[in-house]
Amino acid sequence: MVLVVNCGSSSLKYQLFQSETGEPLASGLASRVAVEGGQEASLQHHSAGNREYVVQALMPDHEVALGYVLGALTDADHGVIGSLAEIQAVGHRVVHGGEEFSESVLIDAAVEAAVERFCEIAPLHNPANLQGIRACRRRLPGVPQVAVFDTAFHHTLPPVAYIYGLPYELYEQRGIRRYGFHGTSHRYVALQAAQLLQERGVCLPDQRIITCHLGNGCSLTAVQGGKSVQTSMGFTPLEGLLMGTRCGDIDPALVPYLVNHLGMSMEEIDDMLNKQSGLLGVSGVSSDIRDIHAAAEAGNTRAQLALDIFCYRVRHYLGAYATVMGGLSAVVFTAGIGENDPVVREQSLRELEFLGVYLDPAKNAEPNLRGQVADVATGDSPVRVYVIPTNEELMIARDTADLAARMPPQMG
Ligand code: AMP
Numbered sequence: 001m002v003l004v005v006n007c008g009s010s011s012l013k014y015q016l017f018q019s020e021t022g023e024p025l026a027s028g029l030a031s032r033v034a035v036e037g038g039q040e041a042s043l044q045h046h047s048a049g050n051r052e053y054v055v056q057a058l059m060p061d062h063e064v065a066l067g068y069v070l071g072a073l074t075d076a077d078h079g080v081i082g083s084l085a086e087i088q089a090v091g092h093r094v095v096h097g098g099e100e101f102s103e104s105v106l107i108d109a110a111v112e113a114a115v116e117r118f119c120e121i122a123p124l125h126n127p128a129n130l131q132g133i134r135a136c137r138r139r140l141p142g143v144p145q146v147a148v149f150d151t152a153f154h155h156t157l158p159p160v161a162y163i164y165g166l167p168y169e170l171y172e173q174r175g176i177r178r179y180g181f182h183g184t185s186h187r188y189v190a191l192q193a194a195q196l197l198q199e200r201g202v203c204l205p206d207q208r209i210i211t212c213h214l215g216n217g218c219s220l221t222a223v224q225g226g227k228s229v230q231t232s233m234g235f236t237p238l239e240g241l242l243m244g245t246r247c248g249d250i251d252p253a254l255v256p257y258l259v260n261h262l263g264m265s266m267e268e269i270d271d272m273l274n275k276q277s278g279l280l281g282v283s284g285v286s287s288d289i290r291d292i293h294a295a296a297e298a299g300n301t302r303a304q305l306a307l308d309i310f311c312y313r314v315r316h317y318l319g320a321y322a323t324v325m326g327g328l329s330a331v332v333f334t335a336g337i338g339e340n341d342p343v344v345r346e347q348s349l350r351e352l353e354f355l356g357v358y359l360d361p362a363k364n365a366e367p368n369l370r371g372q373v374a375d376v377a378t379g380d381s382p383v384r385v386y387v388i389p390t391n392e393e394l395m396i397a398r399d400t401a402d403l404a405a406r407m408p409p410q411m412g
Helices: 062-073 109-117 126-139 152-156 168-174 183-199 254-262 266-275 278-283 289-297 301-325 335-340 342-348 361-365 392-405
Strands: 002-008 011-017 024-031 041-047 053-057 089-094 145-149 208-214 218-224 227-231 330-334 384-387
Touching (some): 002 062, 011 392, 024 062, 053 062, 089 126, 089 392, 109 126, 126 145, 145 183, 145 392, 152 183, 183 218, 183 227, 183 330, 183 384, 183 392, 208 301, 208 335, 218 301, 227 301, 254 266, 278 301, 289 301, 301 342, 335 342, 342 361
Parallel strands (some): 002 089, 089 145, 208 330, 330 384
Antiparallel strands (some): 002 011, 024 041, 041 053, 208 218
């Protein structure tokens, strides 16, 4: 069995997979972990064929939360394994791997130190990831642990794509550059799209794919010959597309303007750009695209504007990335919005026939696409349009099982 762990600052998401088949056996989420004020945390645990199992308890840190997770996994009524000895490896989602990690790695002291070092450039994510790693080391001693980085897939970006137009010393001395995120999701759907294109006779070196991860966070990636060559998120996940609550691209001169003319502090600006902007900020309604649709249909013009900007930005980047790659074989939509929202797909691809993109409106609007891989382009469209459900946890489980299987026996 492989346990996949994804720690946020106040949450612990997990999924247990059968190592050989990749079959998911159980999953769950502990929320309100490590929150101040003595509030109880809640663990919601699901396992195949069982009712949801909920545990309310104090979970002052991730290690205590993990204890409850392991308890649920081995619980006589709700568990799926007889003992913790069945967990052969643990895979962690780690947001930032800096420039050091181009692929998933077994965690040793040096890797752990690197994850800690990157807390400086990913203060919202890496500290929690690190806590998860340490909690697993203590609760599951001797079990190999693997780090799967959100940044790793974008390691193949060329310097023209990742160097900002800033003094070069900032890159050399402080690592300030584009890193890109959502890499595990982009890699997962790009691999599937590559296979589908191969079946149509487009060999890997000729493939030019744009993967659109549109969820709460949104990013586009240009994947040429199986490699990420450009991506819309940057030094942090704030850059690029309009997102649920993040602004995406803005003029950086706005920041000193807001300080000097509105008297805002850096903390206030950071909070505004990350949490009060995007669909929420423009519409004033919600960060959830379903609420935006409902409000727009009811005549709310700002909600309509938010939706229009959202799709306009996707189109903007699609055009840019097709140009960067010198052509286009397929566009892939994934994540909450990408997989479920035919209006966003249609509006983002509108008038892209000049690039060879012909969407089939009926296939695109098919209500029961959910959870399935679908090709929603017309039969003779030169560019394919795929809807592919992402599965970052499965990708992490596969990498983890592969690396653990390659370990010399004495390390296990
Ligand atoms: P994710 O970050 O991938 O979980 O995506 C979350 C976002 O996907 C939500 O904020 C919604 O805007 C969107 N979403 C989820 N389910 C649907 C749905 N059935 N139809 C349209 N949008 C959806």
